[in-house]
Amino acid sequence: METFGLWIAALLTLGIMSFLYKDNPIYKFCESIFIGISAGYWFVSLFWQSMYPRLYLNIRGAISTLLHEGRISDDRWLYLVAGILGVMMLLRLVPKIGWISRWPLSFIVGSTAGLYFITYLQSNIMNQIRSTIIPIYVPGNLGISISNLIVFVGVFCGLVYFFFSREHKGAFGGAAKVGIWFLMITFGASFGFTVMSRMSLLIGRIDFLFGTWLGLIK
Amino acid sequence: MKKTKFIILIIPLILIFFNLSSPQEKPVPLPPTEVKAFDTPNDNGHSLSVTWKLSPDDGAGKNNVVAYEILRAESPKEEFEVRGMVPSGENLFDDKGSREKEDKNYLPSHKNYYYKIRAKADNIFSESEVSNPAFAYGQWYHTGKTPVLAGVIIFSIFALTFITLARKGKKLYIRPLPGIEAVDEAVGRATEMGKPILYVLGLGTAADIATIASFTILNRIAKITAEHRTTILVPCYDSVVMAAAQETVRAGYLEAGRPDIYKEENVFFVTSMQFAYVAGVNGLMLREKPATNFYLGKFYAESLLLAETGSIAGSIQISGTDEIAQIPFFIAATDYTLIGEELYAASAYLGKEPVLLGTLKAQDWGKAVVIICLILGALAASFHFQFFLNLFRVQL
């Protein structure tokens, strides 16, 4: 079984890699299998990991409590609300009452908007301001003073670059230009970092083909 | 004689031996005093805190205190249970309980508890007096989050002010953005070539603000494509996003007065697995050969795969994301890139509605306030005024 699985994995690997040459029937076959299998996998894992324990088991537990203990006060009944909202989502498939699916959609969007309004204000703004409040001049330490000054200038100019309601002209334009230079340094650093990790992924695949499958690399 | 000498020699040796082997009596440390129990502030009502005055033998006197043990009971006469330990030198302990009744660590609200502190020196200890009774209760307001509340109020004032000004007809200037200016040209190109437009919302869910920002842009572009009678294809990663995208595109076609040419199957679900989604979209790009590709939303490692394949297919590509790690790839592989906040500003650029321009102005004022805070903060830090730094300290 394992050998068969290994051969399947290796052939599919080669099939996907053939895309580097050009789009071809083998790649298209692998792509179709990939999409179908992934959609099926995603639904099954979502069902067993989320839907089943959260909805089915909880509602079943609440019903069991009602039947055996005669007790209706059970928090688990609240999962019925989620179930109802979920069914409303499915009503999208019925054209005449499809507008009902806006309710669960609004629920999701509203909860996200409220939460992110606060969390981004705290993490992206407050925390970043706090981290950037650094002394420009540190007596006796020229190196740190210069570093802190560069950080301050970088943040200042970067923020100026993102101003939308003023044209980038004159001194303002100059600061914005410095800002985009700082941003390009960051993007270059990200790029450089990522190159190494992507190369290691390729090495992993080569190792699988030549080592695990063909046994040429020990 | 020899026997006597032997006894005289051996007895002291025996006495020395016993003296060395029996442990010396270690002195008991003095107990901590002034034990005070109180409700832990800014919590959900299931935590108590205890503070005490350090034992005189902690860091002074006999200097033999190694740790403090915190004990709790429901009444002074009941048996106390150990709740935790802190090293010597510390005089505060948060007794965090659970709110679940089934949990072993359950600490109910509004129930009195008593505390004692043990000053420990290896295996010996001394105990303090029993503390005052204290009960836990939840607060209505978390004082540690006041800086965030201030931020909410300030930003909301800016937003509402500029929205009001914009509604009154005040003209608000916005500088040109190359990525947005290229949209009309990009859609026009697709119309001339008779090829579709591909719009990729990214891997975000409907719970991502970047995706919601992208919906606004999608609506505008759908309206333009409807006016030009160009096909727009929207492959979706998430089912909820697909549902919202279908509503968005349909609304765009309605606004353009062309609901008859809207096709729901053009806004479809692919799969919810990252690289399978990419494989599907790549295949779509190579087969349909769209004239223009839009990548606007949340992207991760797949960004380069999408952008490069689109480049191979010969499409004009406009991208935008708030994921900083993916922007270099979009810059390298696409024609125009909206960097970070520009993605959120794009809807205002495309629609030019006063209300949207007003919030853009509020964002700019927000940045101005941040810059002022940074300048003042740098000066405060340089002159060691710690209070300014504390203004931005958020306790969670």
Place this chain on the structure above:
Amino acid sequence: MRRTLPFALVTGVGFFMLVQYFVPKEEFEIAYEWILDWTIVIGCFAMLLGLWSLTRVNISKVQRKTPGWGYSLIAIAGMVFMLLVGFIPGQKSLERGSTFMLLFEYIYIPIQATMFSLLAFYIASAAYRAFRARTVLATILLLSAIIIMLRLVPLGPLSEINQWLANFILTVPNMAAKRAFWIGVGLGVTATSLKILLGIERTYMGRD
């Protein structure tokens, strides 16, 4: 009803989520957790919509015999097969060693890993194209990328200088620009969220 109630829901739930951040009380904490839980359950139901969409699009291609309809058939077959295997009575599908997980391990994982590894090739072609641009900005990006890439490569006497330069870039200008970026994004998200809560942003709801 069609738009008023959804709008009320957005504003109501949204403002509750905003307020609960400042109110530590247990009841607010519990309500917050319920809302997050319900969102997950709704997402599970929405997945059925996704599967329906995928099936419909591919079956339509098969029925119309559009070019490449055979691949649509393969995609549907793959999905149906996975669904059948995933719901075999009595078998724990997500357990290691099950048929379902073997299919995932020998089909999905290798393809995913290979797709990921294609990035190594694409990153090279993207870099070539970008750095051909010969603008000041492309040059800065290129230089910064090269310094970071070479920091782990032994360069003899130049290693120390490169390491220092790489470290400086990462801790000083890189950090500065990232902070400006994050602050900008934070303001953008905050503004967009406020627009949603106030009902200014409603495109996701569509129109009648």
